[in-house]
Structure formats: structure tokens, C-alpha cells
Amino acid sequence: MTDAYVALEGGRVVEARARAPGCTRGELVFTTAYTGYEESLTDPSYEEQVLTFSYPLIGNYGVRPERFESDRVHPRAVVARELTDDVASWLTEAEIPAIDHLDTRELVIGIREEGAMKCGIAVGEDVTAEDALAELDQCQGMSEHTDIGSQVSVDGQTSYNRDGDGPTVALIDCGAKGSIITSLIERDATVHVFPYDATEDDIAELSPDVLFISNGPGDPKNFEAAGDLVQSYAGEVPLAGICLGQQVIAEALGGDTEKMTFGHRGVNQPVRDLRTEQVVMTTQNHGYTVSEPGDLEVTQVNVNDGTPEGLDSEDLGIITRQYHPEANPGPHDTLGFFDDVLTMAKTTAPTAN
Incomplete structure (x- = not known):
């Protein structure tokens, strides 16, 4: 029946x-x-x-x-x-x-x-x-959910591993997966999670070593507050982003994003590093992609369709990934991303051009 x-x-x-x-x-x-x-x-x-x-x-x-x-x-x-x-x-x-x-x-x-x-x-x-x-x-439609961040973000600041000896991370929660926080804590970082609509004043009191924009649902254009933070801190504090975070950072720095036909969702997406020519398998879940990188350099691309999978800027101290390095089911080929982020955070703050 x-x-x-x-x-x-x-x-x-x-x-x-x-x-x-x-x-x-x-x-x-x-x-x-x-x-x-x-x-x-x-x-x-x-x-x-x-x-x-x-x-x-x-x-x-x-x-x-x-x-x-x-x-x-x-x-x-x-x-x-x-x-x-x-x-x-x-x-x-x-x-x-x-x-x-x-x-x-x-x-x-x-x-x-x-x-x-x-x-x-x-x-x-x-x-x-x-x-x-x-x-x-x-x-x-997904882009019509203009305040979708309120459905998935924390209500107020939450802190983890306050006694950690590693860098202090301000994580903007646009819908963050728990394994992102775990991956940072495992590397002894102190993680302060802020709501998706946190302001520069909210972050300023912390003086973080790195500003991290998380993954999340929907259209990156609807996360204006996170984009404002990127514009405020770019060149002053190292920046990192995963998935939606990559898109938000690109848009804030002169780039653009677009909706994909059916997106990338799975655990077997091949990504090629343009510097090393190495191909790794990745877990992905996104329906939007960066169409113009703005001030950032495309360093990794999807083997299947050529969309940007990694954006970097040595001058501004920025590293982002479209895929999920922390994915619990695997593959775990790209967990080194978190080491790279925290190494960047330990270096001298970059100077903007």
C-alpha cells in the first residue's frame, strides 16, 4: 500500500x-x-x-x-x-x-x-x-533562505580547550560540523565558537591567532556578517575556511560564487593540487562554488569539473578548502590542512598589500 x-x-x-x-x-x-x-x-x-x-x-x-x-x-x-x-x-x-x-x-x-x-x-x-x-x-529555493544561519549556529560564544598550548582560534559558526572543532582541539588549539552573525567588536576582545569561517548551508551571499569579518581582518589576522567558509572568504575579497547544477556530495571527489600535481580523494557537501577567486589564488581544483577546491594567499595569510578535510568516515588524505592552518597562525601576522 x-x-x-x-x-x-x-x-x-x-x-x-x-x-x-x-x-x-x-x-x-x-x-x-x-x-x-x-x-x-x-x-x-x-x-x-x-x-x-x-x-x-x-x-x-x-x-x-x-x-x-x-x-x-x-x-x-x-x-x-x-x-x-x-x-x-x-x-x-x-x-x-x-x-x-x-x-x-x-x-x-x-x-x-x-x-x-x-x-x-x-x-x-x-x-x-x-x-x-x-x-x-x-x-x-536555497538562496531564498536569507537567514538560514540562525537555524544552525550557536546562540552565543562557546569555548573549548581553554588550557590549550596552541593558537587561539575564533571559529565563526555558520553551521560548523563538530569534527572541525575536534580536529583543532586535537592539535591543542583553544577554540572559541562565535555565532554566524558575530561582529568585529565581538571578536576584538579575543585577539585571536586565526579567524576560521566554518562550513554551513545555503547561499554564501546570505552570510554577510561573516563576510564583513573577513574584510575587517584580512591582512591583520590569518584566515581559514572550509566549504561555505571558502565561498564567504572569496566573496569578501573581490570574488564571486554561483549555484551549481547538482553540487558535490559524497566521499570520493578527486582533487588535484596545482602546485604538486598530487591528486587526493575528498569528502564534499556543497551546492555553491567559487566562480571568481578575487584576491586569492586557486591552488586546488576538482578533477571532474575544474571548480576551485583550494584558495590561498601568502600575502594575506589565507588558506581555504572547499572539501571537508576533517570528514569522520574518511578519506583522511587531507587532515594536514589543520596543521597548515595552525602553523600559519603561529607565524608573524601578515602585512596587507
Whole structure:
């Protein structure tokens, strides 16, 4: 018996099996990751999206809270070919609609050909296709979520490892994954996490050794406060960024960003370093990319489509990465990024041109 419906942008409705009840809407995206579903589902970068897993079975090694990247599930709904009972129970408890027993291959091909799209989902005993279409009618595009940072950021300053002997990091939380904080603490840094809309006055009292802009969901153009901080501190304090952080830093320094057709989401994205010609495998989750680097130099590119994966500036003391070096499921080829950031932070403050 059909008890779940997905209404796709354009009007097509797909039937499925209910695994966790509810009605919702969001941008339909897919990930090619076959492990790390716990990390993906708790990644704040999936806020306001409906996550489709292209791998056919999700949940085959259970649900372990110690692997979570945040304190809650962030996608608005979850789609899979088959979900185990463990994952379905977790999503039911979290009140996140979930469905399975549909052709996710067809969905993924549609997203690849037409791009990430709006969708509405209705799951439960009494729902109809019209319920899913009603959700679709209310769905906004990602760039329309102008204050999405408020949904994923800390409310106030939070500090970690105050007794650390390493550099002091001011981390701007635009939707930061917990493993970013862990990666810095493991290197003995003291990490002060600030809300996404922190001001220069908030940061000034700290006198940080490095300003770090985190990953996060949505359009980087909607994170104006973080961009203002970059403009204020560029050339004065070393800067670092991951994912959304790279995009925010590029935009603040004369560059530009654009929405991708279907983005990069998975654990097998190849990245080439333009200086060493080395290729590494990376974990990624983003729907926007840097189209113009501005004052920064493109140092790494995606092997598949040539989009910027690394931006640097020795003069300004800036290093950013579009991928996630800290990704818990792996690969761990690029964990040295955090060593590079903290080494940069220990050096003499750069001089702006």
C-alpha cells in the first residue's frame, strides 16, 4: 500500500513506502556516500534539503551517537532505496519524514540532468499525492533562505580547550560540523565558537591567532556578517575556511560564487593540487562554488569539473578548502590542512598589500 509521496518540481509525483511519518518540503539533493550516513544526517550543511542516498542500503551498521556531527538531524526528509529499522526508528524519534522502496537511481539521474530541485513530501497512513503537491507549492529555493544561519549556529560564544598550548582560534559558526572543532582541539588549539552573525567588536576582545569561517548551508551571499569579518581582518589576522567558509572568504575579497547544477556530495571527489600535481580523494557537501577567486589564488581544483577546491594567499595569510578535510568516515588524505592552518597562525601576522 502506498503511504508516501514525493512531488517533484515540474509536477511529477513518485510513490514510496513510509518509514517515518510527516509532511515537509526542501531542495532535493543526493549523496554518493556509501558510509557515513550518521555524519551526513547530522551535518548542518543539509539544512532545508531533502537528502537522497544513492547507495541502496542505509543503516547496515546501526546508529551511534558518538559519530554525530551535531545535536540533531538536519535534512528536512530522507530518501533511500532501503532504510534499516535502526535508521527509520531514529528518524521517527527525530520527527524527520523518511521513505524508501522507490527507484533512487531514477531520482539521482533526474537531479544530475535537471539539477537540484524543489520537492514536497507527504508520509503517513492518511496522506495523498495532493498533500505532497501542497508542500511543493510552499517550497523555497536555497538562496531564498536569507537567514538560514540562525537555524544552525550557536546562540552565543562557546569555548573549548581553554588550557590549550596552541593558537587561539575564533571559529565563526555558520553551521560548523563538530569534527572541525575536534580536529583543532586535537592539535591543542583553544577554540572559541562565535555565532554566524558575530561582529568585529565581538571578536576584538579575543585577539585571536586565526579567524576560521566554518562550513554551513545555503547561499554564501546570505552570510554577510561573516563576510564583513573577513574584510575587517584580512591582512591583520590569518584566515581559514572550509566549504561555505571558502565561498564567504572569496566573496569578501573581490570574488564571486554561483549555484551549481547538482553540487558535490559524497566521499570520493578527486582533487588535484596545482602546485604538486598530487591528486587526493575528498569528502564534499556543497551546492555553491567559487566562480571568481578575487584576491586569492586557486591552488586546488576538482578533477571532474575544474571548480576551485583550494584558495590561498601568502600575502594575506589565507588558506581555504572547499572539501571537508576533517570528514569522520574518511578519506583522511587531507587532515594536514589543520596543521597548515595552525602553523600559519603561529607565524608573524601578515602585512596587507
